[in-house]
Amino acid sequence: MYQPPKWADRFLEWYCDPLVLEDLQGDLHELYKRKYEDRGKLKANASFIWLVIRSFRLANLKSPSHQKNTFGMYKNYFKIAIRSLSRSTLYSTINISGLAVGMAVFMLIFLYVKDELSYDDYHSKGDNIYRVVSDLTVPDNFFQFALTPPHLGTRLKEDFPEVQDYVRLSSLRGIVKLEEKTFNDEVGLYADPSFFNFFDIPLIEGDEQKALSDPFTIILSESTAKKYFGDEDPIGKLLELDGVEQRFSIVGIIEDVPHNTHFYFDYLVSFTTRESLGIIQGDQWFYLDYYTYVMFPDGFNTEELQAKLPDFIEKHIGDDQREAGQTYEFHFQPLRDIYLKSHRDVEIGANGNLQYIYIFSLIAVFIVVIACVNFMNLSTARSSKRAKEIGLRKVVGAVKRQLVAQFLLESIIITVFAFILSLALTSLALPSFNLIVSKELITSDLFKNAMPLFWALLVGATGFLAGIYPALVLSGFKPINALRASVITGRENTALRKSLVVFQLIISTILIMGTIVISQQLTSMQNRNLGFDKEQMLMVYYASDQMVRNKMEELREELNKNPNVSKVSFSRYTPSTGASNWYTTYELGNGETQNASMYGYLVDFDFINAYGLEMVAGRAFDRSMGTDLDEAFIVNETAALKMGTERLADILGKDISQFGKEGKVIGVVKDFNFKTLHSEIEPLVIQLGTPGNFAMVSIKLKAGVQLQTLESIEDSWKNVITTVPFDAYFLDQELNDRYEAEIRTGKIFGIFSGLAIFIAALGLFALSTLSAEQQRKNISVRKVLGASETGIVYGFANKFLKLAFIAFLVSVPATFLLAESWLENFTYRINVNLSMFLLGGVIILLITLLTISFQSFRLTRLNPAQNLRSE
Amino acid sequence: MRGEHIGELEELVLLTVGSLYKEAYAVAILDEILENTSRKMDVTAIHSVLRRLEKKGFVTSEMGGATNERGGRRKRFFSLTQAGRRVIEDTMELRLTLYNKLPKLAFVSV
Numbered sequence: 001m002y003q004p005p006k007w008a009d010r011f012l013e014w015y016c017d018p019l020v021l022e023d024l025q026g027d028l029h030e031l032y033k034r035k036y037e038d039r040g041k042l043k044a045n046a047s048f049i050w051l052v053i054r055s056f057r058l059a060n061l062k063s064p065s066h067q068k069n070t071f072g073m074y075k076n077y078f079k080i081a082i083r084s085l086s087r088s089t090l091y092s093t094i095n096i097s098g099l100a101v102g103m104a105v106f107m108l109i110f111l112y113v114k115d116e117l118s119y120d121d122y123h124s125k126g127d128n129i130y131r132v133v134s135d136l137t138v139p140d141n142f143f144q145f146a147l148t149p150p151h152l153g154t155r156l157k158e159d160f161p162e163v164q165d166y167v168r169l170s171s172l173r174g175i176v177k178l179e180e181k182t183f184n185d186e187v188g189l190y191a192d193p194s195f196f197n198f199f200d201i202p203l204i205e206g207d208e209q210k211a212l213s214d215p216f217t218i219i220l221s222e223s224t225a226k227k228y229f230g231d232e233d234p235i236g237k238l239l240e241l242d243g244v245e246q247r248f249s250i251v252g253i254i255e256d257v258p259h260n261t262h263f264y265f266d267y268l269v270s271f272t273t274r275e276s277l278g279i280i281q282g283d284q285w286f287y288l289d290y291y292t293y294v295m296f297p298d299g300f301n302t303e304e305l306q307a308k309l310p311d312f313i314e315k316h317i318g319d320d321q322r323e324a325g326q327t328y329e330f331h332f333q334p335l336r337d338i339y340l341k342s343h344r345d346v347e348i349g350a351n352g353n354l355q356y357i358y359i360f361s362l363i364a365v366f367i368v369v370i371a372c373v374n375f376m377n378l379s380t381a382r383s384s385k386r387a388k389e390i391g392l393r394k395v396v397g398a399v400k401r402q403l404v405a406q407f408l409l410e411s412i413i414i415t416v417f418a419f420i421l422s423l424a425l426t427s428l429a430l431p432s433f434n435l436i437v438s439k440e441l442i443t444s445d446l447f448k449n450a451m452p453l454f455w456a457l458l459v460g461a462t463g464f465l466a467g468i469y470p471a472l473v474l475s476g477f478k479p480i481n482a483l484r485a486s487v488i489t490g491r492e493n494t495a496l497r498k499s500l501v502v503f504q505l506i507i508s509t510i511l512i513m514g515t516i517v518i519s520q521q522l523t524s525m526q527n528r529n530l531g532f533d534k535e536q537m538l539m540v541y542y543a544s545d546q547m548v549r550n551k552m553e554e555l556r557e558e559l560n561k562n563p564n565v566s567k568v569s570f571s572r573y574t575p576s577t578g579a580s581n582w583y584t585t586y587e588l589g590n591g592e593t594q595n596a597s598m599y600g601y602l603v604d605f606d607f608i609n610a611y612g613l614e615m616v617a618g619r620a621f622d623r624s625m626g627t628d629l630d631e632a633f634i635v636n637e638t639a640a641l642k643m644g645t646e647r648l649a650d651i652l653g654k655d656i657s658q659f660g661k662e663g664k665v666i667g668v669v670k671d672f673n674f675k676t677l678h679s680e681i682e683p684l685v686i687q688l689g690t691p692g693n694f695a696m697v698s699i700k701l702k703a704g705v706q707l708q709t710l711e712s713i714e715d716s717w718k719n720v721i722t723t724v725p726f727d728a729y730f731l732d733q734e735l736n737d738r739y740e741a742e743i744r745t746g747k748i749f750g751i752f753s754g755l756a757i758f759i760a761a762l763g764l765f766a767l768s769t770l771s772a773e774q775q776r777k778n779i780s781v782r783k784v785l786g787a788s789e790t791g792i793v794y795g796f797a798n799k800f801l802k803l804a805f806i807a808f809l810v811s812v813p814a815t816f817l818l819a820e821s822w823l824e825n826f827t828y829r830i831n832v833n834l835s836m837f838l839l840g841g842v843i844i845l846l847i848t849l850l851t852i853s854f855q856s857f858r859l860t861r862l863n864p865a866q867n868l869r870s871e
Numbered sequence: 872m873r874g875e876h877i878g879e880l881e882e883l884v885l886l887t888v889g890s891l892y893k894e895a896y897a898v899a900i901l902d903e904i905l906e907n908t909s910r911k912m913d914v915t916a917i918h919s920v921l922r923r924l925e926k927k928g929f930v931t932s933e934m935g936g937a938t939n940e941r942g943g944r945r946k947r948f949f950s951l952t953q954a955g956r957r958v959i960e961d962t963m964e965l966r967l968t969l970y971n972k973l974p975k976l977a978f979v980s981v
Binding site: 022023024025026027028029030031033051054055057059 | 941
């Protein structure tokens with residue numbers, strides 16, 4: 001053999017157009033052989049290589065037009081896909097709409113989760129900003145506050161060079177007065193001038209360097225400025241803030257706080273105002289009212305600083321701590337983690353919950369999977385319709401790989417249709433979804449940045465997931481069987497098909513049962529006896545308005561004159577607002593004195609009566625007892641227990657002091673939920689306050705008084721008070737609003753489980769239709785032989801109900817575990833019981849039954865003559 | 872006249888294809904030219920000339936039967952088309968006409 005260098009040969013074969021290759025290569029080999037004989041191997045090799053290189057020219061190269069022409073094949077795939085879609089409208093509709101609903105849910109949840117995860121990610125220095133928070137250990141108790149003492153930031157910056165800067169924020173809420181107008185319940189923040197260094201909320205007007213430095217200056221947010229002044233220029237105008245005599249001058253306009261910020265404000269007030277007002281004095285280490293944020297250098301590790309904190313605390317607070325018997329610990333929270341991961345006492349705004357994000361993401365994935373399962377089930381179940389096509393394709397020379405590709409392509413085409421439809425569905429559903437989740441999500445966010453690529457991947461992955469199994473099954477047909485006249489029923493897949501249906505039903509059942517558990521928990525929270533009377537209670541918040549404070553008794557009289565009003569009470573807090581935590585000294589049952597931090601209420605004489613609080617020992621406050629105002633205290637049962645009494649009555653007459661007042665316990669009130677149901681009832685001390693302490697009025701209406709009579713109460717109000725608008729709200733409504741996060745979760749959960757069930761039911765419906773079709777002859781024979789209608793319905797429904805029953809059995813323990821872990825978040829929780837599972841089980845059985853009933857009744861109606869005549 | 876013009880090498884290959892008649896494949900053409908003109912040519916040059924001629928429609932080609940040499944690869948045999956024949960005749964005629972106009976004896980003295 002004369003073998004020219006193989007690599008040259010291979011190179012030639014690689015580049016050369018197959019049409020030219022044979023004779024060219026032949027010629028080269030012939031010449032090689034001749035040269036080999038004449039001149040030897042070396043020369044022959046050299047000449048061969050030279051010729052191969054010389055032949056490397058455009059004319060000899062492989063050209064695209066000379067490659068295999070598969071275009072026609074793919075065109076055919078498309079054509080067949082469209083035809084088989086349009087041939088069976090029902091199945092295509094179910095497939096596409098199921099997938100579309102699934103993907104729309106996915107998109108909605110995606111938008112929601114993305115928004116939740118985007119909190120505070122727009123601050124350019126966000127990675128370097130940390131919030132300092134305090135853990136406070138007091139005797140018998142432990143608090144995790146988001147708040148810090150007033151000068152913590154200053155001291156940290158002085159002691160540690162790593163702390164480059166700090167900013168303090170502090171909430172202020174209340175009435176804003178302009179010349180003519182008054183606005184109630186506006187949200188403000190005190191802020192240090194370094195605010196602009198920390199947060200990327202730019203000033204529109206004003207000077208960043210000076211804006212927050214002078215006392216009694218205020219910056220309005222853009223929309224607040226619009227609300228107060230319309231189109232006028234607000235700069236330099238004056239306004240009055242709740243309870244502060246000196247007026248504030250407006251020195252700037254700031255952009256509205258982006259909604260994905262963990263705090264919110266309508267206006268910013270300079271921190272120096274607080275100092276001028278004398279609210280901050282000295283170091284006051286046990287006065288927690290400030291949110292402190294610190295800035296570290298790039299890549300700083302907070303653990304180093306954390307390790308130095310014990311010494312820092314000892315240096316500054318050591319003596320104070322020992323005296324008060326309380327111990328601080330400070331921690332650093334990354335700015336971006338605050339919204340989702342921080343759940344401390346007194347957060348600056350309502351935070352999100354990482355757990356819900358996980359739950360929703362899981363639901364999103366489940367729903368897409370359910371829709372995929374529909375597709376898989378229907379495609380394999382309908383495989384008999386494609387058998388002939390597959391057989392023929394194989395006979396003509398299609399290999400398995402090509403058929404798999406064909407069916408995958410088909411499922412991706414369907415997914416693309418579904419995707420387009422789901423975009424339309426998402427834009428339609430978004431406004432209502434926004435209402436439920438109270439966000440402002442927009443559809444165009446679905447296509448920001450690299451998102452189109454993500455969706456392309458999702459469509460591809462969904463199409464692949466949904467299509468790969470049917471593709472493998474279908475392409476596995478033996479042509480000889482496929483082309484025989486007999487119909488392939490695909491019976492070998494029934495086990496898998498059944499388990500897929502069971503899988504869908506399990507997810508649906510878990511979602512149904514979950515919805516039941518959630519809604520029962522919410523109802524029980526809303527209907528729970530809180531220990532006070534929340535019905536028909538109208539509240540008006542007036543903060544520290546001087547006019548209301550001065551005319552308190554006059555207002556009380558005027559309101560009491562109103563025939564709709566039954567009781568009126570002024571207080572600093574109410575059960576919907578929480579309470580202050582104050583340093584308290586009390587005498588134990590055995591006579592010793594102890595210090596602790598306890599919640600305190602400042603109320604008037606009518607408070608206990610108005611709220612229907614029950615006295616379990618001693619007496620309530622009494623106007624006729626002259627000393628009550630100066631030295632009477634009432635404690636709740638929990639506080640009484642804490643004060644170490646065995647019998648409640650023993651505590652009466654014990655010494656107690658709080659909020660600057662020293663006195664004796666005169667009564668014990670039955671425990672009531674003065675905070676939200678997320679936490680247990682804690683010790684509470686109630687004392688009488690002065691008009692200067694109060695901030696709210698509670699107006700108890702007579703039973704049966706309707707909303708429209710509010711006007712008459714407003715008139716009474718306006719007769720006395722001109723400074724504060726009558727912005728009243730009902731206590732029970734306000735209490736419910738505190739469970740907004742839970743109620744919202746319940747709603748979202750309910751809606752999405754509804755959709756999941758809808759998709760699963762669609763699949764079940766299509767499957768039952770197919771199954772009914774395949775059993776026509778079977779049933780016809782039975783009918784001829786005299787089967788009863790009930791027998792036929794039973795026989796048909798039986799299989800499906802069995803599946804639903806299996807799903808029910810599996811879902812019970814799964815739901816139990818999930819529900820238990822969710823309910824652990826609540827102090828006052830319902831117990832998971834059998835009736836919830838049974839209810840869920842009945843619902844899923846009913847849905848199954850309803851879904852297949854249409855087909856089973858059609859079967860009883862069929863005419864055996866029509867179905868059997870071709871036999 | 873466009874398309875009917877052929878170059879010297881093309882003419883030579885075309886003539887050789889014609890003269891070899893049924894046996895005209897690249898290596899044979901290479902040998903024939905070498906024999907008749909002592910001109911050493913590269914087989915790749917022959918290939919590209921043949922392709923050009925085929926494109927112009929002066930030759931056609933078809934694959935022959937399997938061979939024992941050259942690893943069983945078939946040869947591509949070329950043959951003259953009518954157009955190819957005519958272009959040879961046209962060229963010859965043109966030359967002959969011009970040749971006949973040549974003075975019987977002509978010298979240019981330097």
